Amino acid sequence: MTARIGVVTFPGSLDDRDTQRAIRLAGAEPVALWHKDKDLRQVDAVVLPGGFSYGDYLRAGAISRFSPVMETVIEQAKAGLPVLGICNGFQVLTEAHLLPGAMLGNDHLHFICRDQKLRVENARTAWTSDYEAGQEIHIPLKNMDGRYVADAYTLDKLEAEGRVVFRYLDLNPNGSLRDIAGITNEAGNIVGLMPHPEHAVEPLIGTGRTDGLPFFTSILKKLVGA
Amino acid sequence: MSRTPLDTVEHAAETPDVELPWAELGLKKDEYERIVEILGRRPTGAELAMYSVMWSEHCSYKSSKVHLRQFGEKAPESDALLVGIGENAGVVDVGQGYAVTFKVESHNHPSYVEPYQGAATGVGGIVRDIIAMGARPVAVVDPLRFGAADHPDTKRVLPGVVAGIGGYGNCLGLPNIGGEVVFDACYQGNPLVNAGAIGVMRHEDIHLAKASGAGNKVILYGARTGGDGIGGASILASETFDDAKPSKRPAVQVGDPFQEKLLIECTLEAFREKLVVGIQDLGAAGLSCATSELASNGSGGMRVTLDDVPLRDSTLSPEEILMSESQERMCAVVEPAKVDRFLEICAKWDVIATVIGEVTDGDRLEIYWHGGKIVDVDPRTVAHEGPVYERPYARPHWQDALQADDANKLPRPATGAELREQVLRLVASPNQASKSWITSQYDHFVQGNTVLAQPEDSGMIRIDESSGLGVAIATDGNGRYAKLDPYTGAQLALAEAYRNVATTGAKPLAVSDCLNFGSPEDPAVMWQFAEAIRGLADGCRQLGTPVTGGNVSLYNQTGEAAIHPTPVVAVLGVIDDVARRTPVAFQEEGQLLYLLGDTHEEFGGSAWSQVVHDHLGGLPPRVDLERERLLAEILISASRDGMIDSAHDLSDGGLVQAVVESALLGGKGARLVVPDGLDAFTFLFSESAGRAIVAVPRSEEIRFNDMCGARGLPVTRVGVVDGDTVEVQGEFELSLAELRTAHEGTIPALLA
Numbered sequence: 001m002t003a004r005i006g007v008v009t010f011p012g013s014l015d016d017r018d019t020q021r022a023i024r025l026a027g028a029e030p031v032a033l034w035h036k037d038k039d040l041r042q043v044d045a046v047v048l049p050g051g052f053s054y055g056d057y058l059r060a061g062a063i064s065r066f067s068p069v070m071e072t073v074i075e076q077a078k079a080g081l082p083v084l085g086i087c088n089g090f091q092v093l094t095e096a097h098l099l100p101g102a103m104l105g106n107d108h109l110h111f112i113c114r115d116q117k118l119r120v121e122n123a124r125t126a127w128t129s130d131y132e133a134g135q136e137i138h139i140p141l142k143n144m145d146g147r148y149v150a151d152a153y154t155l156d157k158l159e160a161e162g163r164v165v166f167r168y169l170d171l172n173p174n175g176s177l178r179d180i181a182g183i184t185n186e187a188g189n190i191v192g193l194m195p196h197p198e199h200a201v202e203p204l205i206g207t208g209r210t211d212g213l214p215f216f217t218s219i220l221k222k223l224v225g226a
Numbered sequence: 227m228s229r230t231p232l233d234t235v236e237h238a239a240e241t242p243d244v245e246l247p248w249a250e251l252g253l254k255k256d257e258y259e260r261i262v263e264i265l266g267r268r269p270t271g272a273e274l275a276m277y278s279v280m281w282s283e284h285c286s287y288k289s290s291k292v293h294l295r296q297f298g299e300k301a302p303e304s305d306a307l308l309v310g311i312g313e314n315a316g317v318v319d320v321g322q323g324y325a326v327t328f329k330v331e332s333h334n335h336p337s338y339v340e341p342y343q344g345a346a347t348g349v350g351g352i353v354r355d356i357i358a359m360g361a362r363p364v365a366v367v368d369p370l371r372f373g374a375a376d377h378p379d380t381k382r383v384l385p386g387v388v389a390g391i392g393g394y395g396n397c398l399g400l401p402n403i404g405g406e407v408v409f410d411a412c413y414q415g416n417p418l419v420n421a422g423a424i425g426v427m428r429h430e431d432i433h434l435a436k437a438s439g440a441g442n443k444v445i446l447y448g449a450r451t452g453g454d455g456i457g458g459a460s461i462l463a464s465e466t467f468d469d470a471k472p473s474k475r476p477a478v479q480v481g482d483p484f485q486e487k488l489l490i491e492c493t494l495e496a497f498r499e500k501l502v503v504g505i506q507d508l509g510a511a512g513l514s515c516a517t518s519e520l521a522s523n524g525s526g527g528m529r530v531t532l533d534d535v536p537l538r539d540s541t542l543s544p545e546e547i548l549m550s551e552s553q554e555r556m557c558a559v560v561e562p563a564k565v566d567r568f569l570e571i572c573a574k575w576d577v578i579a580t581v582i583g584e585v586t587d588g589d590r591l592e593i594y595w596h597g598g599k600i601v602d603v604d605p606r607t608v609a610h611e612g613p614v615y616e617r618p619y620a621r622p623h624w625q626d627a628l629q630a631d632d633a634n635k636l637p638r639p640a641t642g643a644e645l646r647e648q649v650l651r652l653v654a655s656p657n658q659a660s661k662s663w664i665t666s667q668y669d670h671f672v673q674g675n676t677v678l679a680q681p682e683d684s685g686m687i688r689i690d691e692s693s694g695l696g697v698a699i700a701t702d703g704n705g706r707y708a709k710l711d712p713y714t715g716a717q718l719a720l721a722e723a724y725r726n727v728a729t730t731g732a733k734p735l736a737v738s739d740c741l742n743f744g745s746p747e748d749p750a751v752m753w754q755f756a757e758a759i760r761g762l763a764d765g766c767r768q769l770g771t772p773v774t775g776g777n778v779s780l781y782n783q784t785g786e787a788a789i790h791p792t793p794v795v796a797v798l799g800v801i802d803d804v805a806r807r808t809p810v811a812f813q814e815e816g817q818l819l820y821l822l823g824d825t826h827e828e829f830g831g832s833a834w835s836q837v838v839h840d841h842l843g844g845l846p847p848r849v850d851l852e853r854e855r856l857l858a859e860i861l862i863s864a865s866r867d868g869m870i871d872s873a874h875d876l877s878d879g880g881l882v883q884a885v886v887e888s889a890l891l892g893g894k895g896a897r898l899v900v901p902d903g904l905d906a907f908t909f910l911f912s913e914s915a916g917r918a919i920v921a922v923p924r925s926e927e928i929r930f931n932d933m934c935g936a937r938g939l940p941v942t943r944v945g946v947v948d949g950d951t952v953e954v955q956g957e958f959e960l961s962l963a964e965l966r967t968a969h970e971g972t973i974p975a976l977l978a
Contacts, residue, residue: 011576012484014399018674021691050672052397055484108978111392111667142396142669199671204805205688206671 003223005216006033006043008073008089010064014051015086015198022198023047026216028223035067044223045082045126046073048089050142050196060103060145061091070096082126082219083190087143090182090192099183099192100158101150106143107175115207116141116195117169118181122162125188126222130214137211139195141173141181146194148176148183158183166193233271234598242268251278257613264607272593272600275545276608279511280518283780286612289746290778293756296763297773304772306735309432314355314507315425316774317432318736320800324689325429326697327359330369330422330740330796332779336478337419341386346394346481348421350553353398353486354507357493358556360433361425364673365687366395368405368421369701369740369794373414375656375976380409383417384664384977390481391421392667397483398490401676402668403685405701406794409656412705415784420740420777422796424699426689431497435506436523437559440587442503444520444528445565446513447572447579448489448555452538455479455512455551485554485577492575493556501568504559514548514608516557517583518591521605524559527590528605530583544595559585619752629710631843633829638907645906646958648838650968652911653886655837658879659972660890677804681887683726683875688804696804700726700797703742704878705790706831707846712754713761715831716793717849720765721915723797725875728858729918731808731865732799737766739776739795744788746780754791755780762793768851771797806865812892812921812947813871819896819945821881822857822934823917827908833879834911853916860939861918869926869933876917881944882910882952884919886965889952895962898945898954906957909944921947 005023007030009016020030031043035053040046054063064070070092077083077098085093093099106112115138120131131137150158155178158164166182174194182193197212199205231237238244248258251274261269261277269277283289297311308325309317315329333348349366356363368391373380395402400423437444455478496502504524506516513535521528532544538552560568565581572579586592591608593601639645652658661681670679677696678686684700702722708715720737727734739762744751766773782789801807829835830844864870872892874884885896900906922930934941953959 012397012487014397014487014672015674018672021674051399052484052487055397055482057484110389111396111669113396113666113669113671140671142671144393144396196671199674202674204677204807205674206676 003028003044003220004031004042005219006031006040006046008033008035008046008048008069010035010053010067012051012053012055013049015049015196019047019049019198022201022216025201026213026220028216028220033069035069038068038072040072040076045219048085048092050087050089053088056145061088061095064092065095074098077190080187080189084127084215085192086196086198087194090194091145093190093192098190099185100154101148103145104147104149105145106147111144112173113142114173116173118166118195119169121167122165122184125165125184125191127191127215127218128165129222130218136169138207138209139197139212140199140206141195143194146174146176148180150177161186165191232596232598234600235270235602238270239267244268246271246274248274252282253278257281260613265603270600271545272548273603275549276514276518276601279514279549280608281612285511285515287778288613289615289617289780290755291614292616293759296759300763300767301772302767302770304770307772307774311773311775314358314435316736316738317359318774318798320697322690322693322695323428324695325427325432326424326798327356327361328422328424328699328738328796328798329355329775330420330701330738330794331777332740332742333419333421334416334742334779334782337387338383338415338417340478341383342390343478343480345387345390345419347479347553348419349391349394350481350483350486351509352421352423353400354509354556356423356425357490358435358505358507359425360431360497361427362494363400363423363425363490364675365403365424365685366400366422367403367685367699367701369703370405371408371410371413371418371792373417374411375409377414379414381977387417387419388664388667394481394483396669398487399672401670401672401679403670403676403679403687404699405680407661407664410705410790412790416782416789418742418782418792420794422701424687424697433497433502433505435519436504437520437528437585438524438526439503439561440526440585442559442561442585443565443581444530444583444585445558445560445568445579446535446555446582447558447577449482449485449552450536450538450578451547451550452552453542453546453550456546456549479551479553481553488575488577489554489556492572492577495571496568499567501560501564502558503561506557508555508557510551512550518605518608520557520559521591522609524585527586527588528583529586530593532593532595534580534582536578536580544600617746617752618749619756620749621753622750628843629845633832633835633841633844634827636835636839636841642957645910646960649882649910649960652833652837652879653883653965654968654972656972656976658833658883660970661973662970663973663978677807678730678809682810683729684732686730686732686804686807694803694805696801698727698730698732698799698801701794702726703792703794704831705792706842708758708791708793709842710831710844710846712757712791714846714849715791716758716761717765718846718915719793719795720762721849721851721854722875722877723795724769724771724854724858725918727797727799728861729808729873729875731806731862732801733862734771734797734799734858736798737771737773737795739773739793741778742782742789742792742794743780744783748788751788758791758793762795765851769855808865808870808873810874810888810891811872812888812894815894815947817871817921817923817947818927818943819947820920820922821917821942821944822860822920822939823853824914824940825904825908825912825917826914828912828914832911832913847913847915850916856937856939857916857918860934860937863933864920864930869930870920870922872921874919876919878913880911880913881919886952886969889962890966890969894947895949895951896945897948900954901942901944906954
């Protein structure tokens with residue numbers, strides 16, 4: 001038996017097919033979900049992929065957050081459904097208030113695409129259990145609006161509760177506060193991050209590293225109880 | 227209040243003496259007279275609008291056509307060519323049932339006027355050409371040329387162009403895998419923004435731009451039509467810039483990449499369900515081009531009701547609607563029974579789609595507005611039978627003096643210390659410096675199939691996950707070489723792109739080109755153009771790589787000063803298994819460095835002569851295409867059989883530039899020994915063509931040497947991958963740290 005992991009396609013989603021590939025390579029079954037459809041097709045987990053949904057017009061993730069599929073995702077995520085938001089998906093999660101804080105334009109005002117070094121700070125979430133806390137990994141990063149911000153109280157709370165999941169190492173690529181690259185909710189079922197683990201799953205492709213694969217094996221193990 | 231009567235065909239026939247603004251629309255007097263002759267009456271305003279844009283230099287190739295014919299006449303036999311010149315883009319068979327379409331186009335003039343939107347819509351346009359062939363776009367490349375790196379206006383143009391390419395391409399989800407960035411004062415008022423794209427499809431999915439089958443519906447879908455880009459083709463792309471004229475900013479189109487992304491997905495879904503008989507994108511000349519080309523390529527005529535075109539601005543006149551270059555629009559021909567399903571798919575993707583006409587069994591293109599017939603033409607006269615000019619051309623009087631100014635006689639570095647200093651200057655010069663500040667603004671990873679991206683010798687994309695089949699593309703062009711000798715310069719561009727594809731392990735298959743030149747009204751420029759085409763066509767025949775399509779950009783000129791003749795050549799290659807690709811970076815210490823090919827004293831047009839002496843003169847390196855072919859075969863065999871772990875072509879900057887790049891990318895140094903028969907300077911800086919440097923694992927040394935020996939390719943052992951310096955024994959040593967600072971610091975310091 002395997003797990004069914006849904007990948008939502010919003011208009012302007014770009015990495016939806018790549019995320020489906022990563023799920024398949026990890027051994028799970030990818031299920032395409034459509035933004036206009038509230039039905040999650042009985043998936044066991046959901047990924048909100050990267051891209052420029054609705055062109056990032058208005059504000060990254062601000063329009064997608066109101067799409068029909070998100071009504072169900074928000075409701076079920078609050079009830080414990082594992083949800084991973086990658087890049088634009090992370091932006092949607094903050095806009096939907098499933099995760100605290102917000103994303104602003106990169107401090108250098110340019111799009112940036114690079115192989116980014118990260119430290120795994122929390123290996124207890126639904127999506128990071130195949131990593132070890134403190135592990136250093138490289139995951140491609142590519143975004144225009146990746147500067148994570150929140151008020152000091154929220155940041156302190158995230159730190160105190162161990163909810164910073166990834167931190168940028170060596171170089172903070174966008175001016176994110178406290179080098180935060182990814183965070184989780186209190187229950188640990190919802191994770192959002194700016195870098196793209198689905199682009200680091202095959203040895204020949206992209207940067208040639210497979211440091212992103214554990215995201216998808218983590219959730220698979222959790223879901224099938226292996 | 228009186229109303230001007232609608233200028234219908236009938237009205238035009240009744241009012242032969244009405245003066246039309248043909249000159250303002252960019253037409254010459256004899257061209258206007260020819261239109262009157264074709265129609266047997268004066269054109270209506272709408273007809274004049276159509277003819278003026280379609281007969282512009284940009285759309286009609288009227289100055290270049292007589293020369294471009296050579297690409298067909300001299301085309302080599304090629305089993306790989308599925309669709310050749312004349313369609314939206316050429317299509318090449320890459321095996322396993324896959325076909326690849328690719329093309330390079332220019333968006334030079336708009337990008338100078340409005341860098342961000344000019345460059346962005348350049349990407350949008352080339353991508354729609356790819357979709358219109360039936361293919362899913364899988365990658366883009368961007369060969370760019372700007373004025374001097376330290377000129378203040380470069381700081382305006384370059385960041386805007388790069389942000390525009392990134393802003394549009396990144397939002398479409400297309401990995402940007404290659405291209406070039408070149409600086410030269412000759413491009414100061416005329417930056418070259420060329421954009422290339424690759425698409426993949428199955429053989430049976432190839433679509434063509436033709437409207438056939440009477441009764442079939444013509445559907446316009448995508449963005450609403452607005453006032454942007456009106457006259458862009460005729461006025462912007464076909465005249466030189468002149469300070470005295472008013473700003474042309476309103477003629478540049480504005481792009482919406484989000485709309486284009488929807489257009490891609492929606493079109494591909496319609497293709498998958500086999501709903502489309504013919505398709506054309508709306509680029510230069512907008513609806514004028516799409517309707518006239520679809521109709522003239524098909525078997526029948528076409529009737530269009532212009533009132534049905536969805537508008538962004540309800541005050542647009544019919545002429546403006548016909549000329550508008552609003553982006554993100556396409557036109558499909560669909561059988562009546564499939565129209566509902568087509569519209570449904572468009573609705574699913576929130577794409578506006580409207581039936582605006584139908585294919586008729588006649589042979590006329592008829593367009594109606596408010597019930598009156600405002601266009602009634604033979605579409606072939608609009609789309610294909612425009613004027614053809616035999617422009618006079620003559621070898622410029624200064625060419626001999628330029629060639630006599632021999633770069634080989636320039637003062638050379640005499641000591642190791644001087645060599646060291648010049649190497650450092652070379653790798654830090656804007657043209658030779660790392661472009662990562664630019665390329666890091668482009669997404670290379672999206673779609674999850676990128677095997678190689680810049681700064682590799684060619685970009686490489688996997689197209690089949692199970693077999694590992696992939697395609698590679700490289701674009702090259704050296705305006706300095708072409709200025710010295712346009713025939714040889716064009717062949718050098720071809721040779722370099724061909725070599726770059728082979729260096730990564732792929733077999734070169736076909737060529738697309740973007741020919742950037744000055745004003746065709748200048749006989750010297752026309753001679754450069756004619757020579758470059760002759761060189762390229764001869765070269766393609768010899769290498770067996772047909773030209774599948776491309777683009778000509780003329781009038782890249784401010785006043786009397788034309789740009790260097792700049793033929794940019796894109797070569798597409800195929801690799802059976804991307805796991806065999808060869809990267810540029812040094813992989814392992816101890817591997818042996820071999821120089822393949824012959825090195826001569828060739829410094830004309832070289833990077834060294836530019837950086838050290840600010841000199842352009844003499845002759846460019848000689849071209850030996852048989853040698854290029856042999857070198858390519860060796861590189862491909864060595865990659866397939868695992869005999870080399872890294873390879874880098876030698877071109878501008880010579881061997882030392884290549885070694886420094888491989889060392890910095892791999893984080894491993896090299897110890898070099900000047901081979902017998904060469905002096906250190908020539909060894910390091912010569913730009914002789916037909917060469918590459920490869921790193922061979924020691925276990926493969928004998929096998930590799932035997933292969934080169936058996937096939938007759940000169941091979942010279944020149945060093946070893948080792949340490950954290952680049953050392954030329956007995957001459958100098960440079961640490962990787964120092965090289966990195968020099969190589970990577972220049973562009974951010976100038977532009978960030």
